[in-house]
Amino acid sequence: MTTKPLYQTPLLETPFHARTAPLNRVNEWSRWAGYATVDCFTDLPGEYFAIRHAATLFDVSPMVKYRIAGTDAERYMNRLLTRDVRKLKQGRVAYAIWCNDDGKVLDDGTVFRLGASEFLLNAQERHLAWLQDSAPGYDVTVEDVSESIAGLALQGPLSCTVLKAMELDGIADLKPFGIAEFDVAGTPLTVSRTGFTGDLGYELWIDPARALDLWDRLMEAGALHRLTPIGSQALNLARIEAGFIQTNADFVAADHAVRPTRQRSPFELGLDWLVDFDKGHFVGRRALLRERETGSRYRLVGLDIEGRKPAHDALIYHGKSRQVGMVTSAMWSPTAKRNIALATLDAAAADKAGGLWAEIYVNKEMKWEKTAARCRIVARPFFDPPRRRATPAPDY
Amino acid sequence: MTEDRKYGAIIIGGGHNGLVCAAFLARAGQSVLVVEAADQLGGAARNAEIAPGYTAPACAHILHLLHPRVRSKLKLRRHGLKLAARRLPTVALDPDGNHLTLGGGRIAGTVPEEDARSWRRLHKRLLRMAGALHPFLGRIPPRLGGESWQDRLTLARLGLSLRMLGKAEMRDFLRIVNMNAADLLDDELSDDRLKGALAFDAVLGTNFGPRSPGSVLTWLYRLAGEAKGGRSGLALPAGGMGAVTDALAASALDLGVDIRTGTPVRRIVVEDDRAAAVELESGNVLRTRAVVSSADPKTTFLDLVGPEHLDTGFLRRVRSIRTNGLAAKLNLALDELPDFPGLDRAALGGRLVIAPDIGYVERAFDHSKYGEYSAEPAIEITIPTVHDASLAPGGGHVLSAVVQYAPRDLKGGWEAHRDAFADHAVAAIARYAPGLAGRIVGRQLLTPADIERDFRIAGGHWHHGDLAVDQMLMLRPVPGWAQYGTPVAGLYLCGAGAHPGGGVMGAAGMNAAQRILAARKAGNAA
Numbered sequence: 001m002t003t004k005p006l007y008q009t010p011l012l013e014t015p016f017h018a019r020t021a022p023l024n025r026v027n028e029w030s031r032w033a034g035y036a037t038v039d040c041f042t043d044l045p046g047e048y049f050a051i052r053h054a055a056t057l058f059d060v061s062p063m064v065k066y067r068i069a070g071t072d073a074e075r076y077m078n079r080l081l082t083r084d085v086r087k088l089k090q091g092r093v094a095y096a097i098w099c100n101d102d103g104k105v106l107d108d109g110t111v112f113r114l115g116a117s118e119f120l121l122n123a124q125e126r127h128l129a130w131l132q133d134s135a136p137g138y139d140v141t142v143e144d145v146s147e148s149i150a151g152l153a154l155q156g157p158l159s160c161t162v163l164k165a166m167e168l169d170g171i172a173d174l175k176p177f178g179i180a181e182f183d184v185a186g187t188p189l190t191v192s193r194t195g196f197t198g199d200l201g202y203e204l205w206i207d208p209a210r211a212l213d214l215w216d217r218l219m220e221a222g223a224l225h226r227l228t229p230i231g232s233q234a235l236n237l238a239r240i241e242a243g244f245i246q247t248n249a250d251f252v253a254a255d256h257a258v259r260p261t262r263q264r265s266p267f268e269l270g271l272d273w274l275v276d277f278d279k280g281h282f283v284g285r286r287a288l289l290r291e292r293e294t295g296s297r298y299r300l301v302g303l304d305i306e307g308r309k310p311a312h313d314a315l316i317y318h319g320k321s322r323q324v325g326m327v328t329s330a331m332w333s334p335t336a337k338r339n340i341a342l343a344t345l346d347a348a349a350a351d352k353a354g355g356l357w358a359e360i361y362v363n364k365e366m367k368w369e370k371t372a373a374r375c376r377i378v379a380r381p382f383f384d385p386p387r388r389r390a391t392p393a394p395d396y
Numbered sequence: 397m398t399e400d401r402k403y404g405a406i407i408i409g410g411g412h413n414g415l416v417c418a419a420f421l422a423r424a425g426q427s428v429l430v431v432e433a434a435d436q437l438g439g440a441a442r443n444a445e446i447a448p449g450y451t452a453p454a455c456a457h458i459l460h461l462l463h464p465r466v467r468s469k470l471k472l473r474r475h476g477l478k479l480a481a482r483r484l485p486t487v488a489l490d491p492d493g494n495h496l497t498l499g500g501g502r503i504a505g506t507v508p509e510e511d512a513r514s515w516r517r518l519h520k521r522l523l524r525m526a527g528a529l530h531p532f533l534g535r536i537p538p539r540l541g542g543e544s545w546q547d548r549l550t551l552a553r554l555g556l557s558l559r560m561l562g563k564a565e566m567r568d569f570l571r572i573v574n575m576n577a578a579d580l581l582d583d584e585l586s587d588d589r590l591k592g593a594l595a596f597d598a599v600l601g602t603n604f605g606p607r608s609p610g611s612v613l614t615w616l617y618r619l620a621g622e623a624k625g626g627r628s629g630l631a632l633p634a635g636g637m638g639a640v641t642d643a644l645a646a647s648a649l650d651l652g653v654d655i656r657t658g659t660p661v662r663r664i665v666v667e668d669d670r671a672a673a674v675e676l677e678s679g680n681v682l683r684t685r686a687v688v689s690s691a692d693p694k695t696t697f698l699d700l701v702g703p704e705h706l707d708t709g710f711l712r713r714v715r716s717i718r719t720n721g722l723a724a725k726l727n728l729a730l731d732e733l734p735d736f737p738g739l740d741r742a743a744l745g746g747r748l749v750i751a752p753d754i755g756y757v758e759r760a761f762d763h764s765k766y767g768e769y770s771a772e773p774a775i776e777i778t779i780p781t782v783h784d785a786s787l788a789p790g791g792g793h794v795l796s797a798v799v800q801y802a803p804r805d806l807k808g809g810w811e812a813h814r815d816a817f818a819d820h821a822v823a824a825i826a827r828y829a830p831g832l833a834g835r836i837v838g839r840q841l842l843t844p845a846d847i848e849r850d851f852r853i854a855g856g857h858w859h860h861g862d863l864a865v866d867q868m869l870m871l872r873p874v875p876g877w878a879q880y881g882t883p884v885a886g887l888y889l890c891g892a893g894a895h896p897g898g899g900v901m902g903a904a905g906m907n908a909a910q911r912i913l914a915a916r917k918a919g920n921a922a
């Protein structure tokens with residue numbers, strides 16, 4: 001890790017930097033939560049196909065992590081998040097969102113229940129002020145532990161095979177969204193069966209001081225299984241296929257939005273299933289009840305688009321003339337063999353069946369052209385292999 | 397234990413606003429219970445016995461804001477409210493004995509002719525502007541961007557009312573409203589005593605010094621309240637401020653309100669997202685269709701409702717309401733009328749102000765910024781016994797003084813400094829009344845910390861929270877919730893923390909009742 005003063009370090013290095021930097025042959029980096037992260041190590045197709053056909057390593061250390069602990073931790077989390085945290089058992093992970101007073105989504109993330117009164121909240125954006133301002137009146141401490149946990153996502157059909165080669169006893173029996181603790185050469189290693197690829201996969205959490213050792217052991221164990229380090233571009237393709245939305249890519253975090261109309265409610269993001277009105281009060285509940293009465297303005301949907309041209313930034317029309325929305329994430333899915341996209345539509349248009357067109361922009365040697373392609377709303381995920389859920393995890 | 401009876405409304409706090417709200421609700425046929433923590437009703441508008449036989453106004457001493465609709469609709473005269481004195485002059489005390497006496501726009505005493513004329517003009521101008529504000533004190537503030545015609549009408553009225561001032565005066569209003577009182581006074585007047593006393597009026601009960609921006613607005617606001625308060629001007633109720641409370645309580649009882657004193661509420665019970673009951677310290681639970689709290693917003697939301705039922709953004713706003721009280725109350729029991737050289741007995745029946753110049757008040761304020769008290773405080777004095785001998789035994793007198801500035805969070809704590817501060821305050825008065833110390837037979841000082849504890853007011857603040865442009869009108873108590881309702885259905889505010897703020901005015905209680913009744917009528921199950 002860097003020892004320079006912070007002001008000389010506009011981008012920090014993750015605990016795995018010493019390994020990722022030499023492998024990053026094309027030297028493509030981007031910033032994530034203040035850290036330099038690899039965009040692409042060598043070639044995007046190779047990294048992408050490794051996710052779906054072998055095993056991959058992605059450095060998730062920049063993930064923002066909060067530890068919430070205290071006798072009121074469960075009550076606190078239950079008021080913070082829209083879903084019923086009381087149902088989350090120890091040693092389990094849940095996908096969750098949290099809202100502001102107006103019922104607009106601040107972020108999404110995963111909650112790890114580490115104990116009866118201890119949680120870890122992983123988020124895309126920083127929320128310490130919000131979390132702390134939610135704390136008075138509760139016996140909890142909220143602590144930013146982002147820097148004290150290094151993380152690696154090990155994803156792909158061979159991911160369990162790699163961990164078995166590393167001799168993590170019983171790993172194949174870990175259920176999706178389960179958490180298990182291991183001892184690797186005297187260092188505690190936390191493994192959760194979670195990830196952002198919609199595939200069989202795990203996330204590994206360790207003391208940053210032991211990060212490089214973990215990397216080396218994994219690479220050694222994975223040598224025969226084509227374990228491939230990947231950058232964020234390949235991961236992004238996999239997450240679109242999995243139908244996952246990303247804060248500040250598919251919607252603007254409510255506290256970042258300058259224009260109030262850009263904020264999105266859980267209903268508008270298609271996350272109705274994460275909102276539990278029966279559990280008692282939570283932040284934003286009253287606003288969401290009102291929205292349920294009066295209706296939502298937008299709907300985030302999955303689209304299947306005619307043709308092969310990825311519909312990046314496409315505008316969506318109803319009946320070719322009335323603009324009703326836009327695409328926020330798009331790709332030609334090599335695995336699903338479909339042209340897919342995530343889009344936000346006016347609720348009324350989304351409720352009507354049919355008649356949707358994407359206006360796709362293509363740059364042909366410095367000349368923009370647009371084509372109209374018929375599209376239809378489809379269920380997500382776009383790609384959902386049974387191995388993602390199979391327990392014990394399959395061995396290939 | 398849950399009691400059998402379910403009320404139409406339970407009012408938390410039997411301060412004057414709680415009683416007003418209760419009476420207006422009962423008048424409209426609601427069954428109402430008032431629960432007051434203290435053994436006595438009245439909150440900051442109650443009397444206190446400060447020495448055997450000596451009755452002093454515990455906090456508030458001058459009645460100048462009471463809303464005329466409260467007075468008339470609740471028949472306060474019939475229920476015993478009498479004034480012992482009205483239209484009290486203000487005496488600007490001068491260290492050299494050349495005191496000035498102000499009454500309306502007139503000045504008695506030696507001031508440059510120029511100043512006398514300028515003050516007459518300025519006084520008229522300020523009253524006209526205050527007049528444009530005063531219709532709003534007795535109304536529910538409009539919702540910004542609100543859809544109801546009521547909201548639009550009220551907003552339009554505010555605009556129209558300012559517009560009616562005429563173009564030049566409206567421009568003048570917009571110019572001075574954000575100014576500080578010191579600059580305005582320096583522009584118009586030259587006499588230090590005059591400017592000092594007026595500057596003090598602008599900052600009494602606020603968290604401002606005369607040089608704080610916005611102090612013209614707080615002054616206008618006070619004048620607006622006085623304009624509403626009617627022709628009696630600054631008045632002293634016969635029997636002390638507690639007599640206003642007695643009349644309100646009598647009116648409320650007459651209208652069928654149940655009242656329980658010595659009954660602190662521990663928490664507001666929320667069921668199915670509605671305020672459904674109050675739980676008393678005794679453990680008893682009282683069920684109700686609506687809970688109406690005259691406790692300050694911080695106490696109401698942070699302590700009585702609790703964060704569990706509220707959203708983080710709302711709580712942020714509640715927590716950041718500025719409630720640092722700065723006014724202390726000094727009550728003295730005296731065996732004889734004190735001698736203020738240069739003032740006769742009649743003058744001692746007025747309102748005496750120690751604010752010899754603007755700088756004196758500003759310096760007094762300065763200390764509070766650093767958590768210190770003013771060793772030379774600005775003081776407002778009344779001697780109610782000049783008009784009402786019943787308040788003290790055999791020829792004795794009561795001196796009631798508001799002493800600024802005394803920050804609630806005093807560096808080192810009040811326990812260690814209370815006596816020293818009281819000594820300073822007495823010494824400051826004794827500069828104008830040399831024999832004072834020898835006549836004191838009893839002395840009571842309430843710092844904002846004491847007021848917080850004894851009157852259950854967060855910060856011990858005069859207004860339950862600063863009255864400043866960002867905490868006024870549509871922004872009071874917090875933006876989005878200025879209509880006496882709260883995020884919890886069936887829970888309302890009716891105290892000084894709501895619009896239009898503190899002072900013994902009763903407008904908050906009256907407006908809240910109107911809001912609750914309107915909601916009932918609209919069938920909001922409120």
Ligand SMILES: Cc1cc2nc3c(=O)[nH]c(=O)nc-3n(C[C@H](O)[C@H](O)[C@H](O)COP(=O)(O)OP(=O)(O)OC[C@H]3O[C@@H](n4cnc5c(N)ncnc54)[C@H](O)[C@@H]3O)c2cc1C
Binds near residue numbers: 850892899
């Ligand atoms: C030092 C000082 C001097 C002042 N001088 C003047 C003046 O000269 N003229 C003037 O017009 N105004 C004056 N004021 C302002 C005025 O006194 C107040 O603004 C006004 O009295 C507030 O009335 P209220 O009914 O809104 O609240 P309060 O008087 O504060 O009443 C609230 C009541 O609620 C009760 N309560 C709180 N919590 C609970 C609970 N949990 N359970 C049950 N009961 C509870 C309290 O005990 C209290 O009785 C002065 C204020 C101070 C502090």
